[in-house]
């Protein structure tokens with residue numbers, strides 16, 4: 001899929017801007033704080049109806065304005081597509097081919113995006129939360145109903161934690177029954193989430209491991225594992241999983257009541273990454289950690305292609321200059337001619353690769369983006 | 374902005390209504406000033422009377438101007454089935470459909486630990502009492518199709534299960550208006566599924 005045109009109105013520091021893109025590589029060049037990341041973010045929002053930088057939609061509205069608008073014209077294999085996000089003080093609206101979608105699950109997934117920003121280099125050594133977010137967003141764009149399951153899970157979790165925190169305020173029999181019910185509800189969604197995560201990571205592993213050994217010229221192997229707070233014997237057998245989760249919650253019930261919080265479930269799980277059979281989070285060098293993050297991101301490109309039948313857009317915000325020559329060229333070789341890519345950088349000096357020679361260059365300055373080549 | 378006290382009081386009153394913000398409240402208040410005195414008087418009387426003359430049915434807890442309510446009094450209705458709902462608005466919506474001929478039970482809320490609402494804060498015990506004699510044979514759980522509504526339905530069904538009374542679950546349509554959020558294919562399919570035994 002290709003983003004042909006992007007139109008911004010009262011979005012971040014853009015008052016009114018319309019940009020056309022080519023199908024290969026588009027580079028935004030500019031000093032700091034001019035609006036490069038803002039453009040990347042706009043494209044991301046078009047795909048996910050949500051920023052990668054902030055949970056507060058209103059921040060995207062240009063200061064002192066009533067509303068902000070992002071509009072994109074996309075070319076997909078089976079025809080053109082128009083997407084629009086309008087954010088006002090009251091909330092946001094998402095339009096798919098000019099028709100407002102009441103549920104975001106009907107909107108998300110039409111425009112697939114893989115983003116790679118400096119903070120993604122933290123994917124490996126950052127907190128488990130960073131890795132959970134990574135898994136969740138990536139699964140979400142190929143399976144939007146997963147996002148629904150996640151949000152239901154979050155709501156139940158909140159209810160359950162409140163109940164555990166306020167124990168002793170009600171009759172014991174009532175409390176026990178409420179806890180039982182909330183556990184049943186929690187488990188229903190927990191197994192859906194965990195099973196999907198297992199399935200996704202298995203696919204990711206299949207794509208990532210050849211890429212990783214490619215980047216390292218066969219010197220390193222990468223293995224991905226899901227670290228679950230509940231031992232799961234078969235992630236495809238839902239009935240069995242439900243049993244295993246129920247057993248776990250029975251076992252930790254006393255402890256949960258004592259601590260006043262939910263102590264198992266997908267909100268506590270993590271993603272384990274092994275390079276040459278060693279936990280790269282603990283034992284990996286910074287270089288190995290970066291390569292691992294890059295392998296995961298590149299694997300996603302292929303994974304999305306195999307799952308949805310088309311390549312996603314690739315957004316590279318400030319990372320190209322962060323990578324050494326061999327990683328840089330591996331990245332650019334992978335995308336060459338296949339993946340529409342958006343790159344930001346303060347300068348193109350020193351990036352010699354073939355792929356960039358035919359790229360469109362835009363000068364970004366003070367909330368404007370002008371085609372210069 | 375400074376208004377004479379009678380107007381600012383009126384504005385404050387309008388703002389207590391759901392969905393009415395300051396701007397609308399001001400518009401409504403000034404509209405009232407333009408109305409004929411008789412109409413204003415009728416309006417005020419209607420407000421007071423609605424509050425004074427309406428109570429809750431001591432049997433089903435639906436809002437009513439006489440106790441028991443018209444639905445509970447109507448002997449032509451099917452006395453063996455009770456439809457359990459969150460609030461009186463649900464009863465009115467169901468009655469509009471004219472499909473259902475049984476009785477109701479209004480819970481006045483849903484179980485939600487986050488809001489500090491447990492089973493004893495809603496009319497669960499009152500429902501169980503209605504099942505004491507053998508008249509009722511089926512409970513239709515029509516609580517909202519969200520987490521809290523589901524939890525409430527599950528709670529009641531666990532309490533009732535030992536009596537052998539049949540319990541079914543119905544989701545009456547989709548939540549309306551709601552914010553744009555990561556929701557909900559499941560709700561839709563449930564609404565279409567209709568009643569299922571739980």
Ligand SMILES: Nc1ncnc2c1ncn2[C@@H]1O[C@H](COP(=O)(O)OP(=O)(O)O)[C@@H](O)[C@H]1O
Nearest residue numbers: 012013032033034035036037038059061062063
């Ligand atoms: N809501 C907003 N309205 C107006 N300007 C904004 C808004 N949010 C951020 N900005 C401005 O955008 C600029 C940052 O843009 P950004 O794309 O992050 O920079 P960079 O080019 O370094 O990637 C800053 O000058 C900031 O003041």
Ligand SMILES: [Mg+2]
Nearest residue numbers: 036037038318
């Ligand atoms: Mg930036």
Ligand SMILES: [Zn+2]
Nearest residue numbers: 430433442445
């Ligand atoms: Zn009644």
